[in-house]
Amino acid sequence: MEFGLSNEQWMLENSLRGLLEEKLSLERLRKVAEIGSGFDATLWEGLVAQGIVGLLVPERFGGSGLALLDAAVVAESLGYHVAPAPFPASVVMAPLALMSAGSEAQQAKWLPKIASGEVRISVAFAGGVGQTGEASVQLDGDQISGLLTGALDAGAASHVLVFLPDGRAALVDAHEMGVAIEMRGSLDRTRPVSSYELNDARAIILDAANDARVVAARVADAGRVVLAADTLGAAQSMFDRALAYSKERVQFNRVIGSFQGVKHTLADLVTMLEPCRALVWYAAHAQDAVPEEARILALQAKAHLGEVGREIARLTTEMHGGMGFTDLLGLHYWFKRVAFNRQMLGAPEHCRQEAAAVQGWLTV
Amino acid sequence: MDLAYGPKYRALQEEVRGFVRSHGHLSPRTGGGRKRPDKRALAWQHLLLQHGYFARNIPKEYGGFGLPLDVMELAIIADEFSSAGVSPGIMNQGISMLVPTLLEVGSKEQCAKWVGPTIRGEVIWCQGYSEPGSGSDLAAAKTHARVEDGHFIINGQKIWTSSAHFADMMFLLCRTETEKGKHGGLSYLLVPMSAPGIDVRPLVTMTGRAEFNETFLTDVRVPIDQIVMRRGDGWHVANVTLKYERLLLGDPNKLTYRLARVIELMKKTSLEGVPTIQIPEYRDRLLRIQGEVLASKFHGLRLLSEQAKGEESGVRRLIVKLNGTMIAYRLSSLAVDVLGAAGLPYEPKGEALEDDEATTWQIDNMYDIGLIIGGGSSNIQRNIIGERGLGLPREPTADIKLGPKE
Numbered sequence: 127m128e129f130g131l132s133n134e135q136w137m138l139e140n141s142l143r144g145l146l147e148e149k150l151s152l153e154r155l156r157k158v159a160e161i162g163s164g165f166d167a168t169l170w171e172g173l174v175a176q177g178i179v180g181l182l183v184p185e186r187f188g189g190s191g192l193a194l195l196d197a198a199v200v201a202e203s204l205g206y207h208v209a210p211a212p213f214p215a216s217v218v219m220a221p222l223a224l225m226s227a228g229s230e231a232q233q234a235k236w237l238p239k240i241a242s243g244e245v246r247i248s249v250a251f252a253g254g255v256g257q258t259g260e261a262s263v264q265l266d267g268d269q270i271s272g273l274l275t276g277a278l279d280a281g282a283a284s285h286v287l288v289f290l291p292d293g294r295a296a297l298v299d300a301h302e303m304g305v306a307i308e309m310r311g312s313l314d315r316t317r318p319v320s321s322y323e324l325n326d327a328r329a330i331i332l333d334a335a336n337d338a339r340v341v342a343a344r345v346a347d348a349g350r351v352v353l354a355a356d357t358l359g360a361a362q363s364m365f366d367r368a369l370a371y372s373k374e375r376v377q378f379n380r381v382i383g384s385f386q387g388v389k390h391t392l393a394d395l396v397t398m399l400e401p402c403r404a405l406v407w408y409a410a411h412a413q414d415a416v417p418e419e420a421r422i423l424a425l426q427a428k429a430h431l432g433e434v435g436r437e438i439a440r441l442t443t444e445m446h447g448g449m450g451f452t453d454l455l456g457l458h459y460w461f462k463r464v465a466f467n468r469q470m471l472g473a474p475e476h477c478r479q480e481a482a483a484v485q486g487w488l489t490v
Numbered sequence: 491m492d493l494a495y496g497p498k499y500r501a502l503q504e505e506v507r508g509f510v511r512s513h514g515h516l517s518p519r520t521g522g523g524r525k526r527p528d529k530r531a532l533a534w535q536h537l538l539l540q541h542g543y544f545a546r547n548i549p550k551e552y553g554g555f556g557l558p559l560d561v562m563e564l565a566i567i568a569d570e571f572s573s574a575g576v577s578p579g580i581m582n583q584g585i586s587m588l589v590p591t592l593l594e595v596g597s598k599e600q601c602a603k604w605v606g607p608t609i610r611g612e613v614i615w616c617q618g619y620s621e622p623g624s625g626s627d628l629a630a631a632k633t634h635a636r637v638e639d640g641h642f643i644i645n646g647q648k649i650w651t652s653s654a655h656f657a658d659m660m661f662l663l664c665r666t667e668t669e670k671g672k673h674g675g676l677s678y679l680l681v682p683m684s685a686p687g688i689d690v691r692p693l694v695t696m697t698g699r700a701e702f703n704e705t706f707l708t709d710v711r712v713p714i715d716q717i718v719m720r721r722g723d724g725w726h727v728a729n730v731t732l733k734y735e736r737l738l739l740g741d742p743n744k745l746t747y748r749l750a751r752v753i754e755l756m757k758k759t760s761l762e763g764v765p766t767i768q769i770p771e772y773r774d775r776l777l778r779i780q781g782e783v784l785a786s787k788f789h790g791l792r793l794l795s796e797q798a799k800g801e802e803s804g805v806r807r808l809i810v811k812l813n814g815t816m817i818a819y820r821l822s823s824l825a826v827d828v829l830g831a832a833g834l835p836y837e838p839k840g841e842a843l844e845d846d847e848a849t850t851w852q853i854d855n856m857y858d859i860g861l862i863i864g865g866g867s868s869n870i871q872r873n874i875i876g877e878r879g880l881g882l883p884r885e886p887t888a889d890i891k892l893g894p895k896e
């Protein structure tokens with residue numbers, strides 16, 4: 127018995143961190159952020175080469191057949207480097223949906239293309255996972271119409287997977303007739319905010335699942351765990367930078383880290399942050415291995431990381447003084463990533479509300 | 491992450507569940523750390539030791555169950571006990587702090603002599619650390635012991651000594667090497683409370699009960715071999731004990747257990763006819779703390795795993811006390827708020843176990859502040875986390891001259 131990562135998982139993290147350090151300097155990040163599509167082709171190639179894009183895809187379909195815990199390990203590293211990569215939807219949620227609700231033929235057709243990085247699927251929910259915008263879609267035979275806001279990873283997507291209010295998922299080619307995408311300027315320049323307008327677009331329905339709603343919840347929960355892990359990484363990075371800065375910056379002839387106000391803040395932050403890692407790991411593990419705890423843990427991990435992430439983002443920014451408030455330092459990319467993750471797939475309040483429902487504490 | 495419930499674990503879970511079902515009614519209501527364990531608590535303890543649900547990993551020759559450390563087993567046992575709401579056994583300063591200290595740095599003879607009776611609940615210990623002039627600055631202790639014909643002769647005063655009024659033994663930090671400086675001059679002695687020259691005077695705490703004491707020591711004699719490690723090693727030994735004390739004070743199992751109690755409370759209390767668990771403001775507070783408790787719980791499992799592998803946990807271990815005591819306080823605060831005005835009648839009985847529910851929660855809520863102060867206050871924890879855990883520079887010491895101003 128062991129609670130922790132395996133050697134393979136530490137190695138996965140190591141090689142990914144190497145790639146991210148090499149490919150993602152702050153200058154590079156700025157360039158990609160200017161475009162705002164949340165996609166860096168060179169980085170994506172690197173992720174494909176490391177087998178990360180096909181992480182969840184079964185080996186028989188050309189993937190690595192790994193588990194959600196591995197995905198969480200990857201997400202933490204991506205968050206640490208605020209990597210512009212369509213990971214939550216395209217690498218985790220879409221393949222999971224296909225694996226859970228796609229027919230054998232659909233899986234055989236799409237999963238290999240996902241693993242090779244050729245197909246990148248955005249995910250959008252038409253109801254049920256805490257969107258605050260509009261979402262109304264109608265399905266007529268195999269034609270789908272409606273407006274979808276808050277699509278994840280849409281910036282460089284070839285397809286969009288739409289979760290219908292009844293839980294079924296419909297796969298739509300983003301470049302086909304009847305599909306229009308609108309990209310808005312996003313708070314988080316490493317992740318786009320996009321909506322799709324569908325007008326009688328052709329849809330492939332995934333309906334091999336016994337219970338479509340269960341699959342939709344599973345996919346949303348997997349997304350939540352991965353966003354929580356992403357926040358963990360981003361917050362850890364901000365913490366590490368604030369700690370390093372506090373040992374460097376001198377005021378009143380002392381490094382600021384020797385002041386209790388600063389030292390105690392850092393102590394409080396690490397006390398908040400460190401247990402989050404175990405929570406995220408277990409939440410990810412539970413999605414695959416502990417079904418009776420899976421829902422509560424995904425929701426609570428998402429909610430808790432949203433809260434801790436915000437606190438760390440604020441206080442580490444503050445700890446950098448005026449420099450923390452500049453564009454120059456670039457810390458704001460992390461701040462905004464944390465802010466983005468907090469709202470996506472259900473803000474903390476929404477997730478806790480749903481966790482209450484799951485535990486039977488919500489009858490009114 | 492190897493948490494697969496293999497047949498071995500499923501069997502253990504079944505076994506523990508069966509035990510709790512058939513014997514649970516014998517459990518005392520709490521661990522009983524704040525008083526001498528009564529017959530019921532001792533019998534329960536005996537039963538747990540017999541089944542290996544307590545002291546599971548302590549060697550057999552010292553009275554434990556002698557199994558190698560397996561985190562999953564401990565987690566299963568703790569889970570089954572806490573979800574059934576039965577006592578996981580006695581938790582006191584002897585069991586949770588002195589015993590692991592002896593196992594880590596004590597001699598074989600000391601382990602053989604003290605571990606067994608202590609884990610059985612027969613020998614109760616108190617901790618003689620704090621003094622009127624040295625609390626946070628523990629190493630400034632002034633109580634001293636000189637050596638005379640094979641004995642330490644101890645003189646001085648301890649304060650805030652929990653349980654001293656019913657303890658059999660004290661582990662005592664005192665100054666034996668006057669020429670060796672602040673930290674190097676300390677020793678860690680094991681002192682019988684029945685020794686002539688010990689005077690224990692109860693101090694009433696904010697809860698209204700006398701839970702800790704002043705302990706005066708006047709020419710108290712203990713044989714020279716009643717020392718853990720050697721003369722001058724006292725600071726090291728004291729810190730070993732503090733390590734375990736802080737893990738105990740921040741114990742995530744306690745949080746899980748208490749969370750379950752708050753949930754129960756919120757199901758049965760109501761406000762204008764609506765169960766408090768259904769009222770969004772209270773419920774959201776509960777859910778926020780649930781997230782924190784879950785994080786603490788899995789963090790605890792991770793630490794145990796690291797311990798089993800002999801890995802250093804560094805800052806991850808140092809945060810446990812600060813984290814756990816704050817969450818415990820938030821939980822009891824929520825309970826007090828859920829009770830509302832109905833929680834204001836405060837009528838402590840002679841025995842803590844006879845207190846009504848509201849009084850119990852109010853006492854817990856106050857005692858949680860005590861635990862935030864004791865064992866090194868939260869600010870001291872922050873210093874330790876910052877300095878030892880994160881490598882930040884130490885406070886510059888201001889050598890203020892105390893005394894009347896010119």
Ligand SMILES: Cc1cc2nc3c(=O)[nH]c(=O)nc-3n(C[C@H](O)[C@H](O)[C@H](O)COP(=O)(O)OP(=O)(O)OC[C@H]3O[C@@H](n4cnc5c(N)ncnc54)[C@H](O)[C@@H]3O)c2cc1C
Nearest residue numbers: 617618619620625626650651652860863864865866867869
């Ligand atoms: C319920 C309870 C049970 C206890 N049981 C025992 C026991 O069994 N045995 C025993 O020996 N002791 C016991 N204690 C004593 C406890 O260990 C001390 O109270 C504690 O270490 C604080 O010391 P002090 O009371 O002298 O406060 P002080 O050290 O005077 O501290 C006062 C305040 O100053 C702050 N402070 C002090 N130094 C610093 C610093 N460097 N940086 C920032 N802030 C600082 C503290 O955080 C605190 O808030 C118990 C205490 C309580 C409350």
